[in-house]
Amino acid sequence: MSLSGKVAIVTGAARGIGASIALKLAQEGAKVAITYATSSSTPKAAALVSRLSELGTSGIAIQADLADDTAPNQIVAKTLSGFGVDHIDILVNNAGVADVHPVEEVTRDMYDNVFAINTRAVFFMTQAVLPYISKGGRIIHVSSTNARTGMPGTAVYSASKVALEAFTRVMAAEFGPKYGVTVSAVNPGPVATDMYLSAPDTLRETMDELVKNVPAGGRMGTPEDIADIVSFLASENSRWVSGNVVTANGGMVMM
Numbered sequence: 181m182s183l184s185g186k187v188a189i190v191t192g193a194a195r196g197i198g199a200s201i202a203l204k205l206a207q208e209g210a211k212v213a214i215t216y217a218t219s220s221s222t223p224k225a226a227a228l229v230s231r232l233s234e235l236g237t238s239g240i241a242i243q244a245d246l247a248d249d250t251a252p253n254q255i256v257a258k259t260l261s262g263f264g265v266d267h268i269d270i271l272v273n274n275a276g277v278a279d280v281h282p283v284e285e286v287t288r289d290m291y292d293n294v295f296a297i298n299t300r301a302v303f304f305m306t307q308a309v310l311p312y313i314s315k316g317g318r319i320i321h322v323s324s325t326n327a328r329t330g331m332p333g334t335a336v337y338s339a340s341k342v343a344l345e346a347f348t349r350v351m352a353a354e355f356g357p358k359y360g361v362t363v364s365a366v367n368p369g370p371v372a373t374d375m376y377l378s379a380p381d382t383l384r385e386t387m388d389e390l391v392k393n394v395p396a397g398g399r400m401g402t403p404e405d406i407a408d409i410v411s412f413l414a415s416e417n418s419r420w421v422s423g424n425v426v427t428a429n430g431g432m433v434m435m
Contacts, residue, residue, distance in 0.1 A: 182415045184209030187268050189259055191246065191305060192275025194221040196373035197322065199228055200403035201272055202239070204411045206232045210270065212239045213259040217246065217275070238263065246275050246301035247293065252308035260312065267314045270414045273302040273344075274322040280333040291336050298340035303347060315360035318414045321348055322406070325369040325429045331386075341367075345425055352423030362422035364413045369394075369429020371401040395431035 188205050192198045193214035202212045212232055216225045225241035232239030240262040244251040259268060277297045279290045306319055313319075326334050327341035344365055352363040370391055391400050409428050412418055427433065 182208050182417070183270070183411075186210040186270055186414075187213075187259070187263055187265050188270035188272065188414070189213045189215070189255065189268060189309070190272040190274055191215045191255070191301075192217070194225040194228065194241075197368065197371060197403045197406050198272075198274040199224075200407035201274060201322075201410045202228060203231060203235070204404075204407035205270065205272075205414060206235045206237045206239065208411055208415070209237060210414075211237055211263050211265075213242055213255070213262060214239065215242045215244050215246070215255055215275065217244070219243070246305065247296045249304070252301070252305040255305070256308045256312060266312065268309050268312045268317070269314050270318045270320070271306065271309045271313075272320045272322065272410060272414070273305055275301065276322065276324075276340075278334075278337045280337065282333055283335050286336055294336045294340050295343075298337070299343045302344060306347075306351065310355075310359065313355075313359055313361055316416075316419075317359070317361040318418070319351065319355070319361060319363045320410055320413050321363075321365040322410075323348075323365045323367045323425065325367050325427065325433050327367060328427075328433055348425060349423050356422060362413075362418065364418070364421055364423070365425045366406060366409050366413065367425050367427045367429070368406045369401055369427075369432050371403060371406060373403060390432060391430070393432075394429070397430060399430070401428065401430060 188210045190202045193202045194216035229239040242258045321344045323344040324341040326338040348365040
């Protein structure tokens, strides 16, 4: 298995894309710490940890609200103690929120909450891992195709994801020489997750029509589509990939 013995953190992994990423990394042999924000997700997180164990590796679930500035250091500390290690090999910044509203309806609280989770938490989660990152380690940000589109109602969400692309480039330039790690991002297109299904009907109806004409299969994406790409980026096979964004939308948006 390509990730045998590696230690990974996947944020926002109780369900959806994050859960699929955690399972894929475990299938490749990694020990995986997953994070989740609310008590309502505890049963899903516990079930996922059980599935990780069934794959012959180990997993731990850490409840932490990434809007809390103390969360990144707590997550790192619990990962190290939970696995009895002194290093982390893979960080997948997957946790994210979407608050879809026209510009006129966006409040300061909505704006701040989206950027707190999608942008600030990614920056400081990465910062918290750096003292423990192993040489040859991987940092992977989960962005969105919305970072490159002008979908109505997504101004704040899209802007928060644009920041991840900037993080990817600058962090790759800084961390390669300093730590010997690569930094990459993946930009999923529409994927049938709880977040997508909770979007306003008008947005989902628009996306449902768009995906019918997607060149790679004419379908909605699946969490597994994204997990396979993240697994590649986490592996030795991606050793010459850094500072780039892998677009995963079936060709709906080509960039």
